[in-house]
Amino acid sequence: MTSGSIPHRAPPAMPLVIKVPLIVATLMIAVSVAVTFQVFARLVETQERTLADLTEAYLDGLSSSLLPHVQRDDNWEVFDSLERSRALYQGMRVTTVIVVRPDRTILASTDPIRFATEAIVPDALGSPENAGSVSQISLDLAPRTWLTRALAFQGRTIGTIHVEVDLTHLRAERRKVLGVLVATNLALTLLFAFLGWWLVRRMLSPLRVLARHMELDAAGALVPITIDRQDRPGSEFDRLFRRFNAMAQAMEERELLKARIAEEERLASLGRLSSIVAHEINNPLGGLLNAVDTLRTHGHRPAVRENAVGLLERGLNNIRDVVGMTLAIYRPDRDPRPVRRKDIDDLRLLVEGAALRRHVSLIWRNRLEDGSGIPAGPLRQILLNLALNAIQATPASGTVTVEVAHHDNLLRMTVEDGGSGLPEPVRQILVAGRPSLVPGVGSGLGVWVVARLVSDLAGRITVPRNGVGGTRIEIVMADTPKAEIKHVA
Amino acid sequence: MSTSGIGRRRFLAQCGGLIAGGLSAGLARADARPLRFGLTPVFLNNDLELLGRLRDYLATACEAPLQLVTRRTYQEITALLVSGQLDAAWICGYPFVVFRKELELVAVPVWQGRQEYQSYLIGRADRHFAAIGDLQGDVHAYSDPDSNSGYLVTAAALVEARFEPSTFFRRSFFTYGHRNVIRAVASGLAQSGSVDGYVYEVVARLEPALTAGLRVLRRSEWLGFPPIAAPVREPVPGRTAMLRRALERMDRADTGRAVLSLLQLDGFNAGNPALFDGIGRKIAMLAKGAVP
DSSP states (O other), X not given: OOTTSOXXXXXXXXXXXXXXXXXXXXXXXXXXXXXXXXXXXXXXXXXXXXXXXXXXXXXXXXXXXXXXHHHTTOHHHHHHXXXXXXXXXXXXXXXXXXXXXXTSBEEEESOTTTSOTXXXXXXXXXXXXXXXXXXXXXXXXXXXXXXXXXXXXXXXXXXXXXXXXXXXXXXXXXXXXXXXXXXXXHHHHHHHHHHHHHHHHHHHHHHHHHHHHHSOOTTSOOOOOOXXXXXXXXXXXXXXXXXXXXXXXXXXXXXXXXXXXXXXXXHHHHHHHHHHHHHHHHHHHHHHHHHHHHHHHHXXXXXXXXXXXXXXXXXXXXXXXXXXXXXXXXXXXOOOSBOOHHHHHHHHHHHHHHHHHTTOEEEEEEOOOSXXXXXXXXXXXXXXXXXXXXXXXXXXXXXXXXXXXXXXXXXXXXEEEOSSOOOHHHHHHHHTSSOOSOOOTTSSHHHHHHHHHHHHTTEEEEOOOOTTSXXXXXXXXXXXXXXXXXXXX | OOHXXXXXXXXHHHHHHHHHHHHOHHHHXXXXXXXXXXXXXXXXXXXXXXXXXXXXXXXXHHTSOEEEEEOSSHHHHHHHHHTTXXXXXXXXXXHHHHTTTXXXXXXXXXXXXXXXXXXXXXXXXXXXXXXXXXXXXXXXXXXXXXXXXXXXXXXXXXXXXXXXXXXXXSEEEEOSSHHHHHHHHHHTSOSEEEEEHHHHHHHHHHOHHHHTTEEEEEEOOOEEOOOEEEESSOSSTTHHHHHHHHHXXXXXXXXXXXXXXXXTOXXXXXXXXXXXXXXXXXXXXXXXXXXX
């Protein structure tokens, strides 16, 4: 059994009710980003193609209408044509058009204040060599972009048209479409995430019920699930709930059984102790009765009377100590006060009697210092059980050593016997930490109780294997137990 | 209208037709030719409403189908008129004086109570102007080479001020319309322009935005208003008199008054050729100045 080891607690896993919608939302975001990118790319492509086509058509129309006027160097007609074409091509958002002669002087423009007739056109607007750049138009250009088209007649360039196109509205439209796309996809993502959360929550609700019932109640028991009549009978969860309820019932029965066995063991221990106590009381009783007879017969003699009364007092004191010790160990509410050195010494009284009867030598080393934080009751029961077991296991004229030491905030108890060695199943009960399975009666039940008590006190038991016989049981526990004593079997 | 009225009218028309047909078949053929009336861009000839109303009025008043003939330049209209291809035309005083022997004065418009107008030199409102010499080096907009107010007056003024008109401006061009001169100067295409004062005033009233940034730099003396002229040798006899009567009575009919209102004119009167003596003097001055 290794259930006593404390497992490393991993951080709590994210509930499925959140995990699945998160995955759905992540997938939706990925899909929407891809879709948005595609739609947006197509929009930009369409916008740019339409703009290029429109610009091309505009420049074609403008070129054909301007050509004769440019040939005649008629700046008024060029201006008038530009004005009229501006009214015709309002969809183009042309802000400025300049018609330039081959010598780079301006023939006419739609904005003669900025680009006056006869002035030299700014170099930044490009030259006829750059003509045809309409195909390179892009919305990523500046909001206002200059395009250039050469005016050719019979294979000779007779002028250049420079057109300033305002792309602001297209860029604004692009931004608007992007905003709508992002908002729509975000809304859809949130909607699907919510739907995912709702569906998964609905689908996993039986599992949540199961998880809630898997947690032990205050009494350490599983609470059975009330099976709703509306649940589909025969469904997976219906079968799961029924199996869980059967398991909870079995666990409850096992816990009851363990409690009953522990109680029986306690009673058995009590019986053994009772016989010890009876023996301890019975031994001096003969002497005490003799002293009473002596008093009755020779009580008038002061020396005899004094001697008899002294004998009576010692015998009664001895009986009082034995009875007091027994009460201290088996008091029903256990003794919650911290253990003191005297508690261990008192225990010796009980153990010594048993050792004497078995003709076993007892070596008792009590080095406990007062001020320990360990409760007295469980500690004394542990030591008493182990010591009595050791005496029981040791043949006559053998030796049992009991040692209690206190060192570096650790309490160390050692019980060593001269027996034939601890059977392996019993040894396993001791070293396995807190045992859950109850051994059969007579096959280590006392040891099982010791193991549970040590586990309650957060102690550790070691039993080295010894090939030559004899058993050495060592118990080490922190002076301030980490866990409170919840339940002592 | 009653059916008996229609019957009677049809009967009278048929009788009249028989009588007229019997009397003068040749004259009827000549009368059937539409009255061809030429228009130069001397006024706002781009107003379709005006053209429609003028056609309606003259056709009714002259009792003849009317054909309005428009051309881009004064020269084209003058040539058609002098060659007898037009019955009459509204031309400028300049070609009227030049072709004085071939042309007969039909009527002269009355504008603001007089049959005279001025030529304006216009420029942007913020430009400095003290004398015509300040315009030297401008890009200048003329209206038409055969226009009195749109060319002759400025050219004569330059000659008078001892400038050579062909080189005085850095560049000059013709817009073939007084309103276009205003547009050219207003847009900045030209720094100054020569324009008909009447047209400028009408545009300033009807389209104040167009003239908002402009000002009149110089006004000429009063000269004869662009007249309606007819060939001395009438293509169809009697039409000149008929047309003169129709023009003089324009303010008596609703359609005529609508035309006058659109033109911002008071009416038409038979004018005196002496009105155009001032233009004649400018032509002479220009001819004299142009001689090297």
